[in-house]
Amino acid sequence: MKSGALLxxxxxxxxxxxxxxxxxxxxxxxxxxxxxxxxxxxxxxVLLAIGLGRGQRLPRDRRVLGHLAVAxxxxxxxxWLLFAQGEIxxxxxxxxxxxxxxxxxxxxxxVLLGTEKRLGAARMWGMxxxxxxxxxxxxxxxxxxxxxTSSIVCFVLGAVSFGSSFAYIGRFLxxxxxxxxMLAGGQLGIAAVLTLAAVPFLGLDPVRWRTDxxxxxxVLGVVCTGFAVxxxxxxxxxxxxxxxATVIYLMTVVSVxxxxxVLGESLAWTVLxxxxxVLLAIALLRRKPAPEPAPATDAVPAPADSGPxxxxxxxxxx
Numbered sequence: 355m356k357s358g359a360l361l362x363x364x365x366x367x368x369x370x371x372x373x374x375x376x377x378x379x380x381x382x383x384x385x386x387x388x389x390x391x392x393x394x395x396x397x398x399x400v401l402l403a404i405g406l407g408r409g410q411r412l413p414r415d416r417r418v419l420g421h422l423a424v425a426x427x428x429x430x431x432x433x434w435l436l437f438a439q440g441e442i443x444x445x446x447x448x449x450x451x452x453x454x455x456x457x458x459x460x461x462x463x464x465v466l467l468g469t470e471k472r473l474g475a476a477r478m479w480g481m482x483x484x485x486x487x488x489x490x491x492x493x494x495x496x497x498x499x500x501x502x503t504s505s506i507v508c509f510v511l512g513a514v515s516f517g518s519s520f521a522y523i524g525r526f527l528x529x530x531x532x533x534x535x536m537l538a539g540g541q542l543g544i545a546a547v548l549t550l551a552a553v554p555f556l557g558l559d560p561v562r563w564r565t566d567x568x569x570x571x572x573v574l575g576v577v578c579t580g581f582a583v584x585x586x587x588x589x590x591x592x593x594x595x596x597x598x599a600t601v602i603y604l605m606t607v608v609s610v611x612x613x614x615x616v617l618g619e620s621l622a623w624t625v626l627x628x629x630x631x632v633l634l635a636i637a638l639l640r641r642k643p644a645p646e647p648a649p650a651t652d653a654v655p656a657p658a659d660s661g662p663x664x665x666x667x668x669x670x671x672x
Contacts, residue, residue, distance in 0.1 A: 359593040366589060367601050369582040371608025374446035374453070375616060376574040377438055383567025385559040386438035391549045393575040394430060398542035400580025405535030412536050421526040422537075423544050429519030430545035431552070436512035444505025445619040450609020451491050452509035454602060454632045457639045458484040459517025467525045474643025480635045487631030493624040538583050602636050 380389045402412075413419060441449055458481050464470040473481075492506045527537065586601070610629055613619040 359589075362585060362589050362593065363600065363604070366582060366585045367604035367608055369578050369585065370601060371450065371605035372612055373574065373578050374437070374441065374449040374609045375612045376570040376578060377449070378441050378446040378613075378617060379570035380567050380574060381438060381441055383562040383564040384571060385557075386435050386442070387549060387553055387556045388558060388561065389438050389571060389574075390431070390434045391546060391553070392571055393434065393579055394542050394546035394549060396572065396575025397579030397583075398539050398546055400576055401535050401539030401542060401583055404584060405533060405539055408533075408535065410533035410536045412540050413530075413532055418527070418530065418532070419544075421522075422541055423548070425519050425523050425527060426541045426545035427548055428515050428522055430542060431548045433512035433516035433519075434545075435549070435552075435556075436508040436515070440505040440508030440512065442505070443502045444509065445613055446617060447610045447613030447619050447621075447625065448491055448505070449509050450606055450613070451625070451629050451632055452488055452506070452513050453516070453609075454606035454629075454636065455484045455488055455510075455513050456517035456520075457602065457636055459514045460520045461639055463518040463521035464524065467521055469521060469525050472643045474641065476638045476641040477643065480638030480641075483631050483638060484635030487628045487635060490624045490628035490631060493622070534587055535583075542579070603633055606632060606636075 377389070384392070413422070437449055437453070461470060461473070461477060461481065465473065488506075488510060492503075589601075606629060610621070610625070614621050
């Protein structure tokens with residue numbers, strides 16, 4: 355891997371892996387709904403500004419906007435609120451590890467939506483190992499060590515929602531020609547509106563104006579949400595999707611290391627073993643099943659002097 359690609363990959367892994375650290379610090383001054391709303395507004399502002407500067411435009415089709423709203427609910431509003439809520443009494447490294455199981459839920463949702471027809475043995479093992487990793491991290495036989503039951507429930511539900519959003523986007527929004535910054539920025543903007551609508555139900559707490567919380571929230575919104583998407587786009591464009599996918603491995607490790615180094619969070623054997631299980635699960639889930647063998651036919655081959663074969667017409671549905 356070239357040095358430039360390695361630098362980009364390391365940078366994005368650090369940004370996304372540090373999200374859970376910044377959530378933990380932001381939570382010292384802001385409630386979950388306050389934190390998520392500000393984060394969404396800042397992230398959307400960055401992405402939409404970049405997109406508009408490039409001449410991109412937001413989609414206007416009502417059906418597309420409806421799908422964007424569902425994607426925003428599944429991919430941003432619900433999971434981000436759940437992770438912020440879970441980190442009130444749960445550790446950031448556990449949040450990062452459970453978040454790493456997102457591919458498990460993405461694949462499960464893709465099967466339900468019909469975009470994935472076959473799992474294959476490796477992927478089925480990957481889903482099982484990923485769930486085992488969550489159990490090890492939660493360590494229900496050893497309560498109170500690094501996460502409460504309620505925080506684990508929030509993290510798991512958040513990971514399920516977040517992972518499902520990728521399958522939903524792949525099914526209903528991919529290949530529609532929506533510019534990437536308008537797709538991401540529009541999704542964040544709609545998520546901000548949905549979060550604002552939830553304020554009367556979730557309530558607002560008095561803000562504690564702590565310097566560390568304010569700085570953490572700005573970094574979380576502008577850098578880890580806004581510019582990280584830009585960096586991810588650059589990696590996909592220059593280095594390929596396979597390189598971008600390795601960020602999932604690295605961000606899980608980064609979240610564990612930062613939680614221990616900065617916040618002094620526990621690195622019990624269950625946490626380390628659960629991290630290894632999640633990383634193994636991600637590797638297994640990336641293996642596509644072998645193609646089905648072509649059905650045998652009794653067709654007689656054409657004579658060698660019959661001339662060039664004609665191309666069959668390509669058909670498809672939109």
